[in-house]
Every structure is written in C-alpha cells, then in structure tokens.
Amino acid sequence: MNAEIDFAPLLPLEWLAVLAAISAAAVVLSLVLRSPGWALRGLAALALLTALGNPSLTQELRDPLPDVAIVVIDESASNAIDGRDAQTEAAETELAAALDALARDPDAPMEVRTVRVDRRSESVEDADQGTRLLTALEGAAAEIAPDRIAGAILVTDGQAHDPEVFSNFPAPVHVLLTGREGEWDRxxxxxxxxxxGIVGEEVDVAFRVEALGDAPEEATRFARVEVRLDGEIHTVVDAPVGRTATLPIPIEHGGSNVVSLSVAMREGELTDRNNAAVFSVNGVRDRLRVLLVSGEPHPGERTWRNLLKADPSVDLVHFTILRPPTKQDGVPVFELSLISFxxxxxxxxxxxxxxxxxxxxxxxxxxxPNAYIENVxxxxxxxxxxxxxxGPAFAGVESLYRTPLRSVLPGRPTARIFEQGYRPEVTELGERHPVTAGLVHENAVQAAPSAEDADPGEGPTWGRWxxxxxxxxxxxxxxxxxxxxAPLLILDRVGEGRVASLASDHAWLWSRGFEGGGPQAELLRRLAHWLMKEPELEEEALTAEVAGAEVTVTRRSVETTPGRLTAASPSGETLEAEFVEVGPGRWQATIRAEEPGLWTLTDGVLEGVAAVGPPAPKEFENPVSTGAVLAALADASNxxxxxxxxxxxxLRRxxxxxTAAGRGWIGMARQEAYSVRDIxxxxLAPGWLMLLLAAGLALGAWRIEGR
Structure with a gap:
C-alpha cells in the first residue's frame, strides 16, 4: 500500500495564484492596521483556497514486478573459433547459476531472459551483414518496459556489426569478452x-593482405597468394602485407570465369576463413571475326550475310568468287571486282x-591451292x-571433300543429290542437342494460320526445301x-576445333517465308555460336546458377544420363542431390549452400565450380576479439x-x-517496478466543510473586531 496527497484544482492555477496573492495582501494589510481579527481572516482565506485546490488522499494497492536481466549469447561464426565456443558455453553456465541466485532474493525478484545470436551470420543471405548483436538485444528489450530492465550481459568476442543500434540503454550493459590477449590474424x-572481361584479354584484380592484432613480424612482410581459375591453379605470387597488390587475370572463355585467391594459414592465426576471396568474372567476346567465302552468287548468300551483319558483335569478311582463274571471256578484271581475292x-x-x-x-x-586448304x-x-x-558441287568432282579438308569433315558425299520437296526434321539426338533443341516449336505459332491453330504437339510446320x-x-x-x-546437319569436334556440315543450300527459302518459312535465323545463329564455342550452347556441360544460398546445377548431355550431384563446400563437407530431367538432354538439381566460398560440383563425369556468397564474409573481416566496439555503450550505461x-x-544488485561495474564484479540495477492493483x-477538504469553516472563522473575526 502506498499513499500520497494529490490536488485537482477547481480553478486554473493562474486564478488560484491571483486569489492567493489578494488574500495574502489583505491579511498583511489587516496586520499593518492592527486589526485584532487578522489571523482568523487569514485562516478563512486559507480554508477557501484549500477547498478550491481540492486535495485528496490517493492510496494505491501495488504488486511488485520482478526486474528483468537480458543475457545475449553470441553464437556467430567468429565466436566459435579458437576455443571461443567452449568459453561461451562455460560462461553461460556460470551466469545462469549466479543470476538464479540473485533472482531468488524476495526483496528484489528478477527474471532472466536469454537471447541467442545464432549462426545465420555464416549463411549466404546474411554473410554481408555480420553479427547483429545489438539488434538481438534491441528485439529482446522491446518486449520489456524500460523501468523493469535490470541490465544486459553480452557474452561475445566483441565483433558486433551494428553498434549504431543503441546510443543509450535504460540499464547497465556489461560485455564479457571471449578470446585471449595477444590474438592475431591475417x-x-x-x-x-x-x-x-573480354575473352582472350586480362583483367586487373586488386587485393590486399592485412595483418590484424598482435601479428609477429615475419607475418607482416610477405604472403604467398595462390590464384585459381575455375578450380585449377593458375599462379602463385608473393604479395606484400599491408599494401595493395594488382594481379592480371586472363579471361579464357565466355561465360562465368570463377577466380579464387587464397593465402595459406600460418601457425598462430585465428582462422583461415578470411584467407580466401572468391568472385566471378563474366567473359564476353569483344568481336567475333567471321570469314564467309561464297563460291558463286546465289539467293542463299544474302541469308548468311544478313544473319551475320545483324549481330553487332560480329566482324564479317565476305568474299564471293565471281569468276574462276581459268575462265577467260575477255572481260577486264577491274570490271569484275574492286579488289583481288x-x-x-x-x-x-x-x-x-x-x-x-x-x-x-x-x-x-x-x-x-591444296596447301591453303591443308592449312584450313x-x-x-x-x-x-x-x-x-x-551446294550441288559438293557431290561432284569439284567437292571440298576431294581436298585435304576431308580429314576434318564429318560426312562423305555419295554423289547423289535429292531434287525433291522435303521438310527438315530434328533427329532424336538433335532434340537433346542445344543447337537444335526446341526448334520444333520455334516456328509453330508463326507458321499457323492463327494462334489457335498452332499445335506444338503435331511436330514442325516448317516450309519445304x-x-x-x-x-x-x-x-x-x-x-x-x-x-x-539422310543426314542434313552434322556437327563434329576435331582436335580442339569444331566442324558443321549442312547438306543443303536451301535454308534461304525459310527466310523468304516460303510455305510459312521456318526458324532459319535461330538455327543459323545457334549453329554459328556453337562453332564459335559459346558456353551456353555446349552439348556436354555442367553449369551452376547461384541465387543467395540456392544453387541450381544444370547438366546438359546428348548421350548420357547424369549420376547424382555431389557438391563439396569450402570446408570439405559434401551435399548430394538427384538430377531431375527438365527437358530433352537437360537435367537440374538444387542444393542449399549455407557456407560462402567456392563450391566444387560434379556428377561423376564433369566438374564445375560455383562462387557462393560475397567475395569475403563480413563476419571475418576482423576476427580478433576486442571490447573497443561495445565500450562506448557499456560506458554510457554505467x-x-x-x-x-x-x-x-x-554479480551484485x-x-x-x-556505477554498476568494478574490479571483479558487475551489477544489475534494482528497479523496483510495480503494477497497481487498486486506487x-x-x-481531504470537502467543499461544504471548508465553506462552514471559512464562515465560522470570518464570523469569529467579526465578533472580535466588533468588541
């Protein structure tokens, strides 16, 4: 029970102040004039003013509320290295016992609430955010009235990446640091x-090896950096510690070029989790140089020319042979061409x-001459x-097959030429090959009389050749x-190169829209890009797409069925997943890669790599334990x-x-919060009573003065 006097004035305080001043002046005047009833008149005025002030006795029936102590346990990745997790576990056990002893005090009961900052900072989605220690404390404090918080105890390595969350705290904040003195790392x-980056050229990568903490002198001079491209060792360099170094990296192919830099861990370092950086450079071709040699003018050469000229990344050199050297018809050479071949x-x-x-x-x-063709x-x-x-000449004695080029050609002409209408068809193997996969439905809607008439299930609706x-x-x-x-399009790999043989010169009919046309632009584009080794058209490939922690692995194959996907994390742990067929010649498998870094992928036949997460997780920017980051908050909260x-x-109350901290002790504030059950x-001054009292006093003053 708690009692106190409250006032609820019947008039504004300004008016009461004016009345009090007038009453005091009148009493003083009576005193100066030696009026015998001045005291009674003063008491009467006081009674009236008291009645106007309306005083009352307020009695509250209170229930005491226990104080709340918040314990934040840092379970982030950096607080698990070098034995810090064992320190944290031991400290949590001792804290629980000490706080439990304080909580049993009947005069100052206390609750304990424990918050854990888990290893989400190690996951890919949060790898760029680091340890959100004070954010966790803010979330716990938001559920508690400020006047009930006895204090907070943070068991951490001191590496908090959100120090701006609190500028002050309503109770003492204590930081219990894990780790040891004299730590160092690189x-x-x-x-x-x-x-x-441009394929065939180099890009410059700038990096820096830093020594953190009390590093020994030999660790602050040079560091041996190993550079890997797509998982294979490219070079090893000695980089000065503490200074920015620049390294040229060659871009060897189009698409994703995964580059990893790593420094070997030295004895005494805290961790090697920040000794590597992985990133991906997308290789693009600057200009593709194409030589088009037309043996004679014909309607189809414009199809090739238009296709290649429409691609801004292609530099086309085109020659058409108008007259063979043996043909002598008296026409001057300068009238046949602007330049010689x-x-x-x-x-x-x-x-x-x-x-x-x-x-x-x-x-x-x-x-x-044959020497030139042999060079081809x-x-x-x-x-x-x-x-x-x-063209027709390929079946006769003038065929390129009858030159040294036959050693690289995938098809032998039989000397027979089909002069009849037919529709090109994609073979069963072609349905799985990226050059022709999906072409059956490429032109279905365009060739149909209306969109409703297009039926992809009935095969191609292409025009005839x-x-x-x-x-x-x-x-x-x-x-x-x-x-x-008979084979119409044959693709082959010869040595390091590629060859394609198209057994017809009537692809131009599709470009003219004959009988609805066909996907000649897409077919010829894919064909040219496959020959030029564009990575998205590789028929045997294992590629990975990374979206956060989700890695989608695509396996393309025209002949084999892939086995299980095996993914190895940077720390050596492996995950397995089954491939699911998503289309002819295409399978996909998805894994969740929680660990940032370079993952190695394989299906038992092909291997690939995937760069997961940021180049270097923020959690390990500086793993040396320190109290400097949280010292300002601790000092501001005593x-x-x-x-x-x-x-x-x-622990004390x-x-x-x-001040809530001293040599060998920390304190929790005794807030003594309560809830009110009844009021x-x-x-204390009822109006009628004060009016009677004032009237009696005024009457007494009048009687005294009247004598």
Missing part, C-alpha cells in the same frame, strides 16, 4: 574485382585471327571452326535429317567490459544510476 581483402593473306597469314570460316556453295576452281584443316585442329553449306546432298555420316552427331532420312580469460566476475481517493 585477412585477404579484395579492393577491385571486375564483373566483366587475298588468298594467301586470308588462308595462310591471318587465318588464325578468325573465329569461324564459312564455305557457302564453294567448289574447287583453282582459287585455293590445321586451323580446325588447333581450335578453329568451319561450316560447310553444301527442294535440294539436299546425300551424305554418309562418318563421325560427329547428326542433329537434323532431310529427304529419305556498465563494464571484462575478459572471460581473467575469470567470471561476481545496485541502485539505478550508480482509493479520499477527499
């Missing part, structure tokens, strides 16, 4: 890491500068690409067939920072606002 930090320059000196060579209805006419075959084996778009050279496939993969089911290695401090109001 960190590899990326300064600049480009997102894109630079055969030696193109096919001997600069042939390796081209990404693709297309022979379009080319026939042997003495323009290219060498160019293919060394990594080049050629496409043979066959009317000529095909019969080929016998001697190697490679037949992805399209034509008349009499708390303290102590290291657990020096022993567990004693202190009054609010007093009783008793008027």
């Amino acid at each position: 960190r590899l930090a990326l300064q600049t890491a480009p997102a894109f 630079p055969t030696r320059e193109l096919f001997m000196q600069k042939i390796d500068e081209f990404d693709l060579i297309i022979f379009d209805r080319y026939r042997r006419r003495g323009v290219l 075959a060498r160019y293919v084996r060394d990594g080049g690409a050629i496409l043979i778009a066959s 009317f000529r095909q050279i019969e080929l016998e496939a001697t190697s490679g993969q037949t992805v399209m067939s034509g008349a009499s089911a 708390g303290g920072v102590m290291r657990l290695a020096d022993g567990m401090p004693d 202190v009054r609010p606002g007093r 009783t109001l008793t008027p």
Whole structure:
C-alpha cells in the first residue's frame, strides 16, 4: 500500500495564484492596521483556497514486478573459433547459476531472459551483414518496459556489426569478452574485382593482405597468394602485407570465369576463413571475326550475310568468287571486282585471327591451292571452326571433300543429290542437342494460320526445301535429317576445333517465308555460336546458377544420363542431390549452400565450380576479439567490459544510476517496478466543510473586531 496527497484544482492555477496573492495582501494589510481579527481572516482565506485546490488522499494497492536481466549469447561464426565456443558455453553456465541466485532474493525478484545470436551470420543471405548483436538485444528489450530492465550481459568476442543500434540503454550493459590477449590474424581483402572481361584479354584484380592484432613480424612482410581459375591453379605470387597488390587475370572463355585467391594459414592465426576471396568474372567476346567465302552468287548468300551483319558483335569478311582463274571471256578484271581475292593473306597469314570460316556453295576452281586448304584443316585442329553449306558441287568432282579438308569433315558425299520437296526434321539426338533443341516449336505459332491453330504437339510446320546432298555420316552427331532420312546437319569436334556440315543450300527459302518459312535465323545463329564455342550452347556441360544460398546445377548431355550431384563446400563437407530431367538432354538439381566460398560440383563425369556468397564474409573481416566496439555503450550505461580469460566476475544488485561495474564484479540495477492493483481517493477538504469553516472563522473575526 502506498499513499500520497494529490490536488485537482477547481480553478486554473493562474486564478488560484491571483486569489492567493489578494488574500495574502489583505491579511498583511489587516496586520499593518492592527486589526485584532487578522489571523482568523487569514485562516478563512486559507480554508477557501484549500477547498478550491481540492486535495485528496490517493492510496494505491501495488504488486511488485520482478526486474528483468537480458543475457545475449553470441553464437556467430567468429565466436566459435579458437576455443571461443567452449568459453561461451562455460560462461553461460556460470551466469545462469549466479543470476538464479540473485533472482531468488524476495526483496528484489528478477527474471532472466536469454537471447541467442545464432549462426545465420555464416549463411549466404546474411554473410554481408555480420553479427547483429545489438539488434538481438534491441528485439529482446522491446518486449520489456524500460523501468523493469535490470541490465544486459553480452557474452561475445566483441565483433558486433551494428553498434549504431543503441546510443543509450535504460540499464547497465556489461560485455564479457571471449578470446585471449595477444590474438592475431591475417585477412585477404579484395579492393577491385571486375564483373566483366573480354575473352582472350586480362583483367586487373586488386587485393590486399592485412595483418590484424598482435601479428609477429615475419607475418607482416610477405604472403604467398595462390590464384585459381575455375578450380585449377593458375599462379602463385608473393604479395606484400599491408599494401595493395594488382594481379592480371586472363579471361579464357565466355561465360562465368570463377577466380579464387587464397593465402595459406600460418601457425598462430585465428582462422583461415578470411584467407580466401572468391568472385566471378563474366567473359564476353569483344568481336567475333567471321570469314564467309561464297563460291558463286546465289539467293542463299544474302541469308548468311544478313544473319551475320545483324549481330553487332560480329566482324564479317565476305568474299564471293565471281569468276574462276581459268575462265577467260575477255572481260577486264577491274570490271569484275574492286579488289583481288587475298588468298594467301586470308588462308595462310591471318587465318588464325578468325573465329569461324564459312564455305557457302564453294567448289574447287583453282582459287585455293591444296596447301591453303591443308592449312584450313590445321586451323580446325588447333581450335578453329568451319561450316560447310553444301551446294550441288559438293557431290561432284569439284567437292571440298576431294581436298585435304576431308580429314576434318564429318560426312562423305555419295554423289547423289535429292531434287525433291522435303521438310527438315530434328533427329532424336538433335532434340537433346542445344543447337537444335526446341526448334520444333520455334516456328509453330508463326507458321499457323492463327494462334489457335498452332499445335506444338503435331511436330514442325516448317516450309519445304527442294535440294539436299546425300551424305554418309562418318563421325560427329547428326542433329537434323532431310529427304529419305539422310543426314542434313552434322556437327563434329576435331582436335580442339569444331566442324558443321549442312547438306543443303536451301535454308534461304525459310527466310523468304516460303510455305510459312521456318526458324532459319535461330538455327543459323545457334549453329554459328556453337562453332564459335559459346558456353551456353555446349552439348556436354555442367553449369551452376547461384541465387543467395540456392544453387541450381544444370547438366546438359546428348548421350548420357547424369549420376547424382555431389557438391563439396569450402570446408570439405559434401551435399548430394538427384538430377531431375527438365527437358530433352537437360537435367537440374538444387542444393542449399549455407557456407560462402567456392563450391566444387560434379556428377561423376564433369566438374564445375560455383562462387557462393560475397567475395569475403563480413563476419571475418576482423576476427580478433576486442571490447573497443561495445565500450562506448557499456560506458554510457554505467556498465563494464571484462575478459572471460581473467575469470567470471561476481554479480551484485545496485541502485539505478550508480556505477554498476568494478574490479571483479558487475551489477544489475534494482528497479523496483510495480503494477497497481487498486486506487482509493479520499477527499481531504470537502467543499461544504471548508465553506462552514471559512464562515465560522470570518464570523469569529467579526465578533472580535466588533468588541
């Protein structure tokens, strides 16, 4: 029970002050005039003023509320290294016992609420946020009235990445530090890491190896940095510690080039989790150089030219042979062409500068000697690409097959030419090959009379072609067939290069829209890009797409069924998942990669890598335990920072606002909060009583003065 006097004035305080001043002046005047009733008149005025002030006795029936102590346990990744997790566990046990003893005090009961900052900071989604220690404390304090908080105890390594959350706290905040004195570590930090690079060129990566804490002198000089490209060792360099170093990285292929930098862990370092950085550079081709050689003018050469010129990334060199050297008809040479055909320059000196060579209805006419054609075959084996778009001459004595180029061609002409209407078809293998996969439905809506008439389930609605050279496939993969089911498009790999043979010169009919046309633009685009080794058209590939912690692995294959996916994390742990077929020749599997870094992926046949998370997790920017980050909050709240290695401090209760930390002890504030069960109001100056009293006193003064 608690009692106190409250006032509820019947008039504004300003008016009461004026009345009190007038009454006091009148009493003083009576005193000066030596009026014998001045005292009674003063008491009468006081009675009236008291009645106007309306005093009452307020009695509250209170129930005491226990104080609340908040304990925040840091279970982040950095607080689990170097034995800190064992320190944390031991400290939590001792704190629980000490706080339980304080909580049993009947005069100052107390509750204990424990909050854990779990290892989400180690997961990919939160790897860039670090340890949100004070955010966890804020969430716990938000559920408690400020006048009930006795204090907070943070068991942590001191690495909190949200110090701006609190500028003050309504009770003492104590920091119990894990770790030990004299800790040190080294960190590899990326300064600049480009997102894109030109294939065949180099990009500059700037990085810095930093020494943290009390590092020994030998660890502050040089660090050996190992550089890996797509999981394979590229180079090893010695980088100065504490200074930014720049390293050129070659971009060897299009698509994702995964680069990892790592520094070997030295004895005495806290962890190697910050000794590596992984990032991905997307390789793009600057300009694709294509040489198109047309053996004679015909309607189809414009199709090739329009396709290649429409791609802004393609540099096209196009020559059409208008007249063979043996043809002499008296027409001056300068009237036939602006420049002579630079055969030696193109096919001997600069042939390796081209990404693709297309022979379009080319026939042997003495323009290219066999030595030049042999060099083209060498160019293919060394990594080049050629496409043979066959015309009628390919079946005869003027065929390119009757040159040294036959050693790299995948199909042998039988000398038979089909001169009949037929519709090109994608073979069963072609349905799985990325060059022709999905082409069956590419033109379905466009070729149908209306959108409602398009039925992808009924096969292609392409227009017919009317000529095909019969080929016998001697190697490679037949992805399209034509008349009499003969091979129409054969793809092959020869040495380091690639070859495609298209056994017809009637693809231009599709571009003209004959009988609805067909997907000639998409087919020829894919074909050219496959020959130029664009990674999205690889028929045997294992690729990964990373979205947060979710890694989707796609396996493409035209012949095999993949086994189980095995994914190895940077720490060596493995995950397995089953591939699910999502289309002809395409399978996918999804894993959840909670650990940032370079993951190695394999299905038992192919291998790949995936860079998960940021280049370097914020959690390990500086793993050295320190009280500097939280010292300002502890000082502002009258708390303290102590290291657990020096022993567990004693716990005491202190009054609010007093210093709550000293040598070997920390204190919880005694807030003495309560809740009110009942309130009783008793008027101390009822109006009628005060009026009678004032009247009696005034009457007494009058009687005295009247005598």
